[in-house]
Amino acid sequence: DAGVIQSPRHEVTEMGQEVTLRCKPISGHNSLFWYRQTMMRGLELLIYFNNNVPIDDSGMPEDRFSAKMPNASFSTLKIQPSEPRDSAVYFCASSLGDRDTGELFFGEGSRLTVL
Amino acid sequence: SQKIEQNSEALNIQEGKTATLTCNYTNYSPAYLQWYRQDPGRGPVFLLLIRENEKEKRKERLKVTFDTTLKQSLFHITASQPADSATYLCALTGGGNKLTFGTGTQLKVEL
Numbered sequence: 001d002a003g004v005i006q007s008p009r010h011e012v013t014e015m016g017q018e019v020t021l022r023c024k025p026i027s028g029h030n031s032l033f034w035y036r037q038t039m040m041r042g043l044e045l046l047i048y049f050n051n052n053v054p055i056d057d058s059g060m061p062e063d064r065f066s067a068k069m070p071n072a073s074f075s076t077l078k079i080q081p082s083e084p085r086d087s088a089v090y091f092c093a094s095s096l097g098d099r100d101t102g103e104l105f106f107g108e109g110s111r112l113t114v115l
Numbered sequence: 116s117q118k119i120e121q122n123s124e125a126l127n128i129q130e131g132k133t134a135t136l137t138c139n140y141t142n143y144s145p146a147y148l149q150w151y152r153q154d155p156g157r158g159p160v161f162l163l164l165i166r167e168n169e170k171e172k173r174k175e176r177l178k179v180t181f182d183t184t185l186k187q188s189l190f191h192i193t194a195s196q197p198a199d200s201a202t203y204l205c206a207l208t209g210g211g212n213k214l215t216f217g218t219g220t221q222l223k224v225e226l
Contacts, residue, residue, distance in 0.1 A: 004158075031212055033214070041218075042218035042219065043219075045215060050212075055211070056213055091158050091159075093158070095212065097212060102149070102164075102212045104206075104214060105161070106158030106160070107158055108156075108157060108158050109156075109158055
C-alpha cells in the first residue's frame with residue numbers, strides 16, 4: 001500500500017488566494033483526519049470524517065476553511081481567502097476507525113506558505 | 116480545560132543510555148494513550164498504544180507506562196541510538212476517535 005498521499009507537498013501563495021490541499025487515504029480506512037502543525041501550537045485537529053461524513057469540525061479556525069470528502073478515497077481542505085497566519089504544515093491522516101486502537105497513519109504533509 | 120503536556124525542552128542523552136519522556140494530561144479520561152515519532156519534514160508515525168487497564172507495554176527497546184491516577188504516561192527508550200533522535204508525541208482521545216496530540220519532546224542522542 002502506498003500509504004496516505006497528500007498533494008501538493010509545498011505550496012507558496014499570496015494573501016487572498018485560494019488554496020486547495022488534497023488527500024488520498026489508505027484504501028479500506030473509514031476515518032480521515034486533517035491536522036495543522038505549527039511551532040507555536042503543535043499538531044491541531046481541524047476536522048475528521050467517518051465514512052465520508054464530517055463528525056467534528058470544531059477545530060476549523062473560521063469560515064475561510066472548508067473540507068470535503070466526496071468519496072472514500074479523496075478529501076480536500078480549502079482555504080479561501082488565504083492569510084499569512086495560515087502558513088503551516090497540513091497533515092492528512094487515516095485510520096480504520098476502530099475505537100479499540102485508533103492508530104493513525106499520516107501523510108507526509110503539505111507545507112503552506114502564504115506571503 | 117483539557118491539556119496534554121510534554122516537556123518542551125529538548126532532551127539530550129548519550130548513546131546507550133535510557134531516554135525517558137513524560138506526558139501529563141488533565142481533564143481527560145482516556146481509554147488509551149498513544150505514542151508517535153516524528154522526524155523533520157515527515158508525518159508522525161505510530162509507535163505504541165497502551166490501554167487504561169494496562170500498567171506497562173513493551174515493544175523491542177521501547178517501554179510505555181500509563182498511570183491513570185497520576186494522569187501520566189512515561190515513554191522509555193533503552194540502549195538509545197543516534198537513530199532514535201526525533202520528536203516524540205503522545206496522543207489521547209477525549210471521546211470517539213478524535214485524537215489530540217501533545218506538543219512533543221525532541222530527543223537528541225549523542226555519540
